[in-house]
Amino acid sequence: MELAGFLLLVAGWAIVLASAVLLKTLPLETLFVLAGLATELVGLVLVIRTHLVVREARG
Amino acid sequence: MMAMNAMALCLLFSLLIPLAGAGLALINAGLGRSRSAAHAMLASLSVIAVAALVYFVCGFAWQGSLGLPAHTLTVAGKTWNWLAAEPFFLRGLALDGSPASLAVWLGMLSAGLAALIPLGSGADRWRLGASCASAALLAGFTYPLFAHWVWGGGWLAQLGANNGLGKGFLDAGGSGSIQAVGGLTALCIAWILGPRRGKYAPDGTPSAIPGHNAVLVLFGCLAALLGWLGLNCAGSILYYGAEPGRMVLVAVNTTLGASAAALASAAITRTRFGKPDASLCANGWVGGLAAGSAGCAFVVPAVAVLVGAVTGILVVLAVEWIELHLAVDDPGGAVAVHAVGGIWGVIAVGLFAGGSGQFVAQLAGLATLLGFVLPLTYGLNRALDHFSRQRVAAEGERRGMDLFELGAGAYPEFMTHTEDFTQR
Numbered sequence: 001m002e003l004a005g006f007l008l009l010v011a012g013w014a015i016v017l018a019s020a021v022l023l024k025t026l027p028l029e030t031l032f033v034l035a036g037l038a039t040e041l042v043g044l045v046l047v048i049r050t051h052l053v054v055r056e057a058r059g
Numbered sequence: 060m061m062a063m064n065a066m067a068l069c070l071l072f073s074l075l076i077p078l079a080g081a082g083l084a085l086i087n088a089g090l091g092r093s094r095s096a097a098h099a100m101l102a103s104l105s106v107i108a109v110a111a112l113v114y115f116v117c118g119f120a121w122q123g124s125l126g127l128p129a130h131t132l133t134v135a136g137k138t139w140n141w142l143a144a145e146p147f148f149l150r151g152l153a154l155d156g157s158p159a160s161l162a163v164w165l166g167m168l169s170a171g172l173a174a175l176i177p178l179g180s181g182a183d184r185w186r187l188g189a190s191c192a193s194a195a196l197l198a199g200f201t202y203p204l205f206a207h208w209v210w211g212g213g214w215l216a217q218l219g220a221n222n223g224l225g226k227g228f229l230d231a232g233g234s235g236s237i238q239a240v241g242g243l244t245a246l247c248i249a250w251i252l253g254p255r256r257g258k259y260a261p262d263g264t265p266s267a268i269p270g271h272n273a274v275l276v277l278f279g280c281l282a283a284l285l286g287w288l289g290l291n292c293a294g295s296i297l298y299y300g301a302e303p304g305r306m307v308l309v310a311v312n313t314t315l316g317a318s319a320a321a322l323a324s325a326a327i328t329r330t331r332f333g334k335p336d337a338s339l340c341a342n343g344w345v346g347g348l349a350a351g352s353a354g355c356a357f358v359v360p361a362v363a364v365l366v367g368a369v370t371g372i373l374v375v376l377a378v379e380w381i382e383l384h385l386a387v388d389d390p391g392g393a394v395a396v397h398a399v400g401g402i403w404g405v406i407a408v409g410l411f412a413g414g415s416g417q418f419v420a421q422l423a424g425l426a427t428l429l430g431f432v433l434p435l436t437y438g439l440n441r442a443l444d445h446f447s448r449q450r451v452a453a454e455g456e457r458r459g460m461d462l463f464e465l466g467a468g469a470y471p472e473f474m475t476h477t478e479d480f481t482q483r
Contacts (some may be wrong), residue, residue, distance in 0.1 A: 006434045013430020016423050020214070020222060021134045026416060029222065037350050040429045048385055051250050055386050056263070 002050040008043025012036040061158050065296050068303050069161055069439050072292040076168040079286020080107055083175045085279030086345065090270035090338060090391045091182035094459025097469035102178050102190050106169040109191045110198035114170045119152075120145040122203035123211040124162035125298075137221045139214045143207050157463030161297055166206060169237050170198040172290070178242025179391020180249040181449075184456055187188045187447035187464050197244055205432055206236045210298045215427065218420045224419025225409075228424040231299055231309075232291035232352025239428050240436075242349075242398025245389065247437040252450045254350045254388030256457070265382050268390065273337045279319075280344045287348040288313055295356035305356060312355045313348065314368035320347025323371025331375075339375050342392040346374035350404035351396050357412035402428065 014031030065421030084103035088096050092479035123129055124145025130142040145152070155159040175193035181190060208215040208220040208232050230236055239443075259265050270276060291313050301309070324343025350370040351363055358366070377395035379388045387394065392483075400427060408423030443449065455463035462468055 006437065009430045011391065013426050014425050016426040016430065019300075019425055020218060021137070021139065024222075026223070029224070030415070030419050033419050033426065036426050036430070037422060040426060044429065044433075052386055054255070055259075 002052075003048060005043045005046030005050060008046060009040050010043075012038070012040030012043060015039060061079050061296070061300065065300075065303055066156050066158070066161060068306070070156065070164070070292050071297070072289045072306070073161070073165055073168065073295040074288050076165075076293065078282045078402065079290055080168075080172055080175055082279040082281070082286055082335045083172070083179075083345075085275045085282065086341060087175070087179045087182060087265075087391045087393075089123075089178065089272040089275030089279060090103075092268070093271035093460055093470055093473065094458065094468060095183045096271065096461065097325055097457070097467070098187065098460035098464055099182060099467075100199025101465065102185070102187055103175055105191050106178065106194035107173040109194045111167050113195045113198040113202070114167045115149060116199070117147050118198050118202050118203040119143075119149060119163050120147045120169055120203075121200070122166050122207045124159040125210075125212045127159055127211075128210065129207075137156070139249075140217060141214055141470040142212055144205070144425040155317065158297060161293075163174045165293055165321040166203070167291075169206065169233055170202045171185065173202050173234075173237045173241035174198055176393050176397045177245040177248045179393030179396075180217070180245035180387075180389040181252055182390040183255050183460060184252055184450050185248065186449060186451050186455075186458075189443065189447060190196060192447070193244070193306055193440055193449070194441055194442065197436070200439065201244070201432055201436050202236070202240055203240070205240055205427065207471030209236050209424070210294075210426065215420070215424050218414075218423060220397055223416055224420035224423070226420075228420050229299075229357060229408050229412065229417070230353045230424070231295045231301075231356045232287070232313075232406065233294060234350060234353035234401045234408075235424050235428060237290075238285055238349040238401030239405065240395040240432055242394055242396070243399055243428060243433045244436045245391075246387065246392035247433070247440050248395065248449070249387045249389050250437070251440055251444050254386070255321050255390070256453065258388045259386065263386065265388075267387075270338055271389070273341075276338060276341045281342050281347055283315065283348060286299045287317070287352065291352055291355040293362075294352075299356060308360075309355045310474070311360055312358060312363035313351055315360050316351030316370070317344050317347040319364045320344060320350070320371035320374070323368040327372050338392075339378060342372050342378060342396050343371040345368045346400035349400035350407065352401075353404040354408040354412050357408060362407075362411045366404065366411070369402055372428070373399055373403055397413025
């Protein structure tokens with residue numbers, strides 16, 4: 001789960017990077033940057049959740 | 060080309076920056092336990108030393124400076140600068156007061172400052188050797204890469220020219236490049252080390268472990284203000300070509316941001332707990348400095364006050380939320396102050412210092428912090444932990460880092476409280 005979270009973080013960044021390099025119009029670029037950030041948010045939640053679960057398991 | 064008087068002014072301002080390091084070191088030591096105080100101060104000195112040396116060896120080679128050779132990539136007709144192409148050990152670079160030589164000096168200090176931040180979250184349990192090794196990774200890889208993209212003419216700085224996104228990613232004093240990078244590293248360290256013994260009860264309830272010296276913490280805040288004034292002024296001149304007269308605005312904004320943040324923290328802690336909390340007010344003050352750095356040269360004073368006030372509230376709420384809901388034990392509040400404060404500072408520039416294009420550029424910088432810096436930092440520090448455990452042995456935590464790792468305490472004349480040495 002932790003690895004999936006970090007992969008989502010990197011994937012979100014890749015979306016932002018691709019939008020900066022390939023897109024030309026501001027609305028489209030904004031949309032892709034927001035989509036990248038949303039992906040990162042999901043990844044961050046997953047990473048945080050993983051650490052909570054691990055800590056709970058250790059008691 | 061920078062004028063001679065601007066370069067001299069930049070050098071003078073940069074001489075104040077070590078005071079920011081001194082301030083952070085005092086804050087980290089004061090917010091930790093008395094039995095780890097000498098360790099905290101020695102760790103601060105050590106990570107600054109390691110960061111300076113590693114930055115000299117390879118950090119500047121990755122970071123570079125505007126106008127120096129860099130690796131570029133041409134995609135869809137646009138040239139993107141992604142990594143500096145400087146030789147290791149500063150070979151061939153004349154340290155003669157040129158903008159590139161000032162970038163070396165400022166980068167060295169900034170790397171040291173960023174490396175100090177994780178000491179706050181790793182207090183009372185992070186081995187000295189491990190903190191030095193982690194500082195080497197930060198100063199050698201994470202910080203220079205991100206700093207190149209922002210300050211070395213890299214792809215984030217180019218978003219303005221290449222994509223018409225405002226002026227590209229703006230970060231005059233390092234809310235993103237120094238504070239958020241350091242704050243996210245602090246989060247990774249707190250995750251890897253785990254909480255201090257006795258911090259959380261078996262049912263997950265956190266217990267309060269107050270800092271041992273509020274005077275150190277609050278004096279550290281005053282020293283930090285001086286250092287931040289230097290950092291913000293020097294960064295504005297060197298990276299954004301701000302004219303010397305604009306330094307008055309930078310100084311006023313820096314002071315107002317910290318002041319508004321500290322007062323907002325005092326107000327919110329007084330409202331919630333009945334009395335203002337000294338350590339949270341200190342966290343608010345430094346959070347205000349961290350958040351205000353990015354926009355110090357680009358916003359009017361009223362905006363600096365607004366950004367500072369929001370930071371003061373955010374930091375107090377974040378400290379509590381991180382401890383209660385994320386179960387992250389962060390004795391120095393480094394994650395809330397530097398990561399949350401720094402990220403808010405980056406966003407605030409987009410909200411108040413430009414149009415929608417500028418906002419998107421700032422969001423791209425934020426996405427890079429979360430999607431590149433955080434995974435890279437976590438991966439590097441996790442690998443380090445795999446080869447050499449970063450957390451001190453249980454005995455070290457019980458006896459205190461001073462006695463266990465240094466052989467002598469910071470306060471040898473203090474009476475020892477028995478309960479401090481009782482296993483919780």
